[in-house]
Amino acid sequence: MTRSVAIADIATYRPAKRVPAEHFTQFAESDELSQNVMFRSPAFRHHAADGETSADMIDTAARTLVERHGDDYLDDVDVVLTHSQLPEVPVRGCVGEVAHRLGLRPTTVLDVHNGGCAAFVHMIEIAGALLQAGGGRKALLGLAQNSAGQIFTQEQVRGKAQAAIPGDGAAVATLTLGDDGNPVLGTVSRSFGEYSADMTAVAQPERKYWEAGPGQIHVGFTEAKIAKVLARGNRMVPEVALDVAHQIGVRPADLDLFITNQPNRIFLRNWRDALELPEERHPDTFDECGNLFAVGIPMTLDAAIDEGRVHSGAVVMMSAFAHAGDFAAAGAIRWNGRS
Template identity: 55%
Template sequence: MDTVSLIDVASYLPGPPITTDYFTRHAPSDRKAQNIMFRAPAHRHHVAAAESAVDMAERAIAPLIDRHGTAAIDGIDVLLTHTQLPDLPVLGCGAELARRLGMRPRCILDLHNGGCAAYIYMLDLARTLLSSRPDAHTALIVAVQNSAGQIFTQPDVRPLAQAAVPGDGCGVGLLHRSDRAPILDVECRHYPQFAGDMTAAIEPPRKYWEPGTGQLRIAFTESKIATVFARGNRLVPEVALAVCDRIGVRSTEVDTFVTNQPNRLFLRNWREALELPPEHHPDTFDACGNLFGAAIPVTLDTENRAGRIPNGALVLLAGFAHAGDFAAAAAIRWGAAPPPPPRTHDPLTPRCR
C-alpha cells in the first residue's frame, strides 16, 4: 500500500457556547441525570435553524483553503463525508459540498455508518482508495455532527438528561499520497451482534417519517446504559492497543491520544487503560459536549492549533460507535503542526546590519 498522509486538519463550531442552564431549567427530577453517562458538560454549540450540514462543512474547510489555496481543494480526487443527521432523506452532503466548492472528485462517498469513529473509518477508506487508484492523489474527509441543535432541543426531548450532553460541530482532514505525515496503521472492527442495541423512540410509537405528534429521541434503559458502558470501556483500548502492537510501540510512547468524547468517565478509563497522563489525552468534552463523529477531528484540530502536537509526534486516534457495533483506531506520525508565528522586531533590540 502506498504511503498516505494526513497533512492538515480543520474544524468549525456553530454559534456561541450554550450553557447547561438551557436544559436544566426545563428538566424535571430525573434519576438518569445522576448516571455518569449523562453528566452534562459545561458548554456545547448548537447548529442554527437555517444552517445545513453543507454549510457547516464549508465553514470547516475554509481554513484549509486559506492555508493551501483554492486549487488544492478544487482538485480533490476523493471526497468522503459523514453526516449525523442528513438534511434530506437518503442523501448525504457530499455531492452538494463538491458543487459549492467547485470540486470534481473521481469518487464521492457519503458514509452513513461509523458513528463516533467515522473519522477513522474515513481515514482508512481514503487511504485504501488513494493507494489503489493511480490517478488519485488527494482526499478530503468531512465529519458533521448536527443533531444536538435539532433533535435534542425539541420541546419533549430537551428536558431529558441525555439532551444536555451532545454538541454540534464539524471536523475535516486533508490527505495526500505522500510520506509527509504518514498514516502508520489503522484498525477497524465491526461487531454486528451489537447493531440492534441502538434504538430510537417516539411516543406514541410510529415510524419516524410517518405523521404524528411524538418527537424522535434516542432510547436508553438502565440495563442498556450499563451494557454500552462496559463495551465502550473494552473496545476502545482493544483497538488502540492493537495498532500500537502492530507498529511496534508501547502505549506509553504515544504523544497524543485523541478519542471520541462521550463523557468524562470513558475518557478517564481509556486514558488509564493506555497508561497515559491527562496531558497526553486531550479533552474537549466540557467545551463542546459529545460531538459524536466530529469529536476526534475537532479535538485534533484544537490541539494542533494550540501548538501542542509537534511534527514528528506519535498521534493515536481511537473511538467506538453507537452501542458498540464498530470501533476503530489509527496511528499517525504527525506532520501538520502550524508554522511558528513570524518574529516581530523589538524596538529595544538593534537590528543586525
Template identity: 55%
Template sequence: MPQVSLVDVASYLPGSTVGTEYFTQFARSDRMAKNEMLRAPRTRHHVARDETAVDMVERAVAPLVERHGQQAISNIDVLLTHTQLPDNPVLGPGSEVARRLGMTPGWVIDIHNGGCAAFLHMIGLARMILQTTAARTALIAASQNSAGPVFTQTEVRKLAQAAVPGDGCGVGLLVKNSEAPILDVQTRTYPEFAGDMMFCTDVTGSGTFDRDRKYWEPGPGQPCVSFTESRIAKVFTRGNRLVPELAHAVCERIGVKSRDIDVFVTNQPNRLFLRNWREAMGLPPEQHPDTFDSCGNLFAAGIPVTLDAENRAGRLRNGSIVLMAAFAHAGDFAGAAAVRWGAAR
C-alpha cells in the same frame, strides 16, 4: 503500497456557546440524570435551524483553503463525508459539498455508518483508495448536527441525555506522500451489538417511548435516541473494552508500547469513558486531550475537532505519534488509527 499522509485538519463550531442552564430550566426529576454516563458538559454549540451539513463542511474547510489555496481543494480526487443527521433523507451532502467547493472528484462517498468512529473509518477508506488508484488527494468531513435540531425539542430537552451532545464539524486533508504518514488503521464491526441503540418517538412527553411508529410516520411525538438503564450499563462495559482493544492493536502493529504514544485522541461520550480509556492506556491526562467540557459529545466530529484545537494551540509536535480511537453507537463498530504528526497550522 505508497504512503498516505494526514497533512492538515480544520474544524468549525456553530453559533455561540450554550450553557447547561438552558437544559436545567426544563429538566424534570429523573434518576437517569444522576448516571455518570449522562453528566453534562459545561457548554456546547448548536447549529442554527437553517444551517445545513453542507454549510458546516464549507465553513470547516475554509482554513484549508487559506493554507493550501483554492486550487488544491478544488482539485481533490476523493471526497468522503459523514453526517449525523442528513438534511435530505434520500442522499448525503457529498455532491453539494463538491459543488460549493468547486470540486469535481472522481470519488464521492457519503458514509452513514461508523458513528463516533466515522472519522477513522474515512481515514481508512481514503487511504485505501489513494494507495490503490491514481487518486492523490482526499478530503474527509465529519459533521455532527443533531444536538440543536433533536435535543432541544420541547419534550426531548427535558431528558437527562439532552444536555450531553453538541454540534460541530471536523475535516481532514489526505495526500499521497510521506510528510505525515498514516502508520496504521484498524476497524472492526461487532454485529451482535447492532440495534441496541433505539431511535424512538416520545409520544406522551413523560419519558415513555413509542417504539412501534416509524420515524417517518405522522404522529404527535418527537424523535430522540433512547437508552434504558440496563442498556446504558451494557454500552459502558463495551465501550470500556473496545476503544483500548483497538488502540492496543494499532500500537502492536506499529511496534510501540501504549505508554510511548505522544498523544491519544478519542471520541468523547462522557468524562467517565475518557478517564477509563486514559487509564487503560497508561497515559497521563495531558496526553489525552478532549473538548468535552467546551463542546459536549461531538460524536464523529469529536476526534477531528480536538485534533484541530490541539494543533492550533501548538500542542501537537511534528514527528510525534498521535493515536486515535473510537467506538460507535452501542458498540457495533470501533476503530483506531495512528499518524506520525506533521499537519499544517
C-alpha cells in the same frame, strides 16, 4: 509498491451559538436517568443555527483550509467522503452538495453513514484505500455533527438527561499519497454487528421516524442498555488502540497523544487509565463542545495542534467506538505539521 497515506491538514468549525449547561436546567424534568454517569453535563456545547445544514458546516470548515493554503489547495481533490450525524434528506447524504459548493470535480464521491463516532478513522481507511488503488491524487474528508440543536432541543426532549450532552460542529481533513505530510502509521477496524440493534430511536407515543405523530424522536436509553454500552465502550476503545500500537511497534505508554471520541467524562478517564497515560496526553474538548460524535476526534486534534500540544514527530493515536458498540476503530499518525 503501495504508497503511504498521509493526512495533509485538518480544520474544524464550531457554530457561533455557545450554549451553557444552565440552558437545559430550566427544562429539566424528573428523568429516571438523570443521575446516571453517562449524562454528567459538559459546561458548554455549540448548537448549529436554525437552517444550518451539514453541507453548510463542512463547507465552512473547508474554507479554512483554502484560506490557510491558497485558492488552489483543493483543485487536485479526486475523492470526497462525507459523514453526517443527521442527514437532512433520508435518501442521500451531503457529499455531492459539498463537492459542488467547493467547486470540485471528483471522480469518487461517497457518503459514509456507518462508522458513527469512529467515522473519522473509518474514512481515513476508505479514502486511503481508494487513493492507493489509483483512484485519485487527494481526498477530502468532511464530517458534520448537527443533531444537538435539532434533536435534543425539541420540547419533549430538552428536559431529558441525554439532551445536555451533545454539541454540534464540523471537521475536514485532506489525505494525500507519498512521504510528505503526516503519515498514517496504521489502522484497525472491528465490526460487532450483534450489537447494532441496541441503538434505537424512540418516541412516545411510539412511531417510526418517518411517520407523522405527536411524539418527538430521541435516543432510546434504558439503565440496562447504558450498562451494556459502558462495558463495551470501556473495553473496545483501548483494545483497538492497543492493536494499532502493537502493529506499529510503539508501547502505549510512549504515545505522545491519545485522542478519542468523548461521550462523557467517565469514558475519557477509563480509557486513559487503560493505556496508563497521564491526563495531559489525552486531550479532549468535552467541556467546551460536549459529545461531538464523529467530529470529536478531529475537533480535539485540531484544537491540540492550535494549542501547541502536538510537537513535530509526535505519535498520535486516535480511537473510538460507535453507537451502542457495533463498531470500533483506531488509527495512528506521526504529526509533522500542517501541509
